[in-house]
Amino acid sequence: MAVTDELHSLVKTMKTLAGVNLRQYERAAQAIDEYEGTIEAGLQVALQHVPEPSPPKQGGRRMGALIFGSDQGMCGPLNERIVGHAYRALGKLSKHRDEQTVLAVGERAADRLRSLGCPVEQVFDVPSSMSAVGQTVHEVLAKIQEWYLQRGIEVIVLFYCQALAVPMFRPRGMRLLPVDLEWVRRLKARQWPSKEIPTFTMDKTQLFQSLIREYLFAALFRALAQSLASENASRLAAMEVADRNIEERSNALVAEIRHCREYAITSELLDLVTAFEALTAEK
16 A cells, blocks of 8 residues: 555656646747737838748758657657658658658657658757747757758758647647748738837848747747647646546555455454354353
8 A cells, every 4th residue: 555655646746747837838838929929010010121032942842850759758649649740741741751851859759750760860858847948949940040051951841749638639730941921921911000110220131030030939939838738738648547547446455455354353253252152162
């Protein structure tokens, strides 16, 4: 019983931590939506002064893929599902896998990719806290800039898990670059919410590039927060199942102990009665 109680206490602690982390990452993903709204407002102004981005070239483009996984256990089939989804999607996006460069966040996801014959150029550690998410996103964003500016990787796609109701999550994919022209046109044509049009003093091209970088940062931040929320939602569900199983097993053990104790007491009483009757018969 002592071992069962210790295990039960451990599971409850892990369940509490998973629940706290889940809410924390969900709030972070929601908060970045407000930040993204500010970035879109800035882009809406900048787009009035810069030429529309050129349409993406067709064919012969090298592709970079970012895959967000998990490095901790007891989170269900998260790595299997996101890697499987990414591998199938990349097979459809490009017939030649040697034209694809892959980056993974999480060693376990990277190992699964390698087992499928997909080489991984670099692996980033999964952030262990909310405060570390921003640093990881900056590192990934620096790698994207290197791909795009120095190595001519023009198409960059992202794969992550989106948290739904506990314990559900779904794999998702999105294109980071090149920027969707339809989205740019809708943003440029959108009516400004007030009569006062904002102005700016910095170089218009530099402003536009800085805003696009912040837009990419927000997209990566949200994806990583959603991935971490999915991991904790899956772990919370696993701990709840383990909690119920331990309680059922503990109750069964208590019942068994009581039964054994009752049997032992009954046996002792029968021995006493038998001895008493024997002594009485002798007298």
